[in-house]
Amino acid sequence: MVSAIQKANAERFLKFHHDRETLVLLNSWDIASSKIIEACGYKAVATTSMGIAAALGYPDCQVIKLSEMLESIKRIVDNVKVPVTVDIEAGYGRDLNEVVESLRQIIATGIVGINIEDSTDMSPKLMDENDFCERLSAIRALSDSLGFHLVINARTDAFYTSKGSTQENLTESIRRGNKYKEAGADCIFVQPLWDKEMIATLVKEIDAPINILTNPRMSEETPPTVSELQDLGVARLSVGSGLMKSTLALIKKVAEELSGQGTYTTLLNTMSPMTETAKAYQMATKSVE
Numbered sequence: 001m002v003s004a005i006q007k008a009n010a011e012r013f014l015k016f017h018h019d020r021e022t023l024v025l026l027n028s029w030d031i032a033s034s035k036i037i038e039a040c041g042y043k044a045v046a047t048t049s050m051g052i053a054a055a056l057g058y059p060d061c062q063v064i065k066l067s068e069m070l071e072s073i074k075r076i077v078d079n080v081k082v083p084v085t086v087d088i089e090a091g092y093g094r095d096l097n098e099v100v101e102s103l104r105q106i107i108a109t110g111i112v113g114i115n116i117e118d119s120t121d122m123s124p125k126l127m128d129e130n131d132f133c134e135r136l137s138a139i140r141a142l143s144d145s146l147g148f149h150l151v152i153n154a155r156t157d158a159f160y161t162s163k164g165s166t167q168e169n170l171t172e173s174i175r176r177g178n179k180y181k182e183a184g185a186d187c188i189f190v191q192p193l194w195d196k197e198m199i200a201t202l203v204k205e206i207d208a209p210i211n212i213l214t215n216p217r218m219s220e221e222t223p224p225t226v227s228e229l230q231d232l233g234v235a236r237l238s239v240g241s242g243l244m245k246s247t248l249a250l251i252k253k254v255a256e257e258l259s260g261q262g263t264y265t266t267l268l269n270t271m272s273p274m275t276e277t278a279k280a281y282q283m284a285t286k287s288v289e
Contacts, residue, residue, distance in 0.1 A: 046086070048241045
């Protein structure tokens with residue numbers, strides 16, 4: 001059963017994609033990171049599949065067991081009040097029936113949206129577009145049968161995995177994006193792409209809201225700012241695994257400094273001022289009202 005709260009949150013989340021203001025998502029991986037993001041005023045929580053997997057000691061690309069992913073998602077949903085959308089990679093299934101069954105269990109956690117991608121294990125060869133459209137249509141049919149509108153963010157990895165030219169990848173992303181929209185997607189996610197002219201072309205040529213990834217370490221370039229992306233007409237932006245990776249990098253830096261120089265500079269700098277550290281702790285541990 002889909003609760004009234006889940007239905008209402010799904011409607012709110014879908015509306016965010018059509019507001020004048022760009023929907024900004026900072027991707028979380030556990031209760032603490034999700035609660036801090038919510039407490040900082042974000043309108044929704046989005047998970048990072050890489051982050052959840054890494055927190056449990058797994059590499060990315062669907063190595064984590066679905067049961068463990070479901071447990072992590074359920075904990076997040078139960079501990080925030082804002083809508084939660086989750087990254088389900090390629091769908092956690094070897095065929096259409098398995099993907100639909102996985103989605104049924106994922107929806108049962110209380111989520112309102114998903115990211116699903118058209119590559120498997122980051123293979124250079126994208127999934128057949130018709131097969132992927134069939135997958136999207138089946139997910140939409142499942143959502144409809146449950147009486148609520150699951151927000152589907154369909155990711156095409158033409159730029160991420162293809163060996164084609166930039167123009168070829170752009171053309172492929174537009175073509176796939178429009179097909180995915182027709183098959184049931186609400187938003188089209190293209191990454192990694194930061195060229196403003198190409199982003200503007202995507203917004204113009206794809207008949208759906210556009211999601212852009214703004215993970216600063218995906219390239220030597222600096223991604224456009226939130227205001228710049230909003231001016232380009234981007235409906236949604238996310239940081240993907242960037243926040244989790246920066247947290248892991250901080251742990252490594254602190255550990256290496258302490259075991260090497262025997263000093264605490266990195267740790268102290270991060271925790272200063274202590275009032276902000278205490279506030280972050282309070283945000284992470286405050287009970288859901």
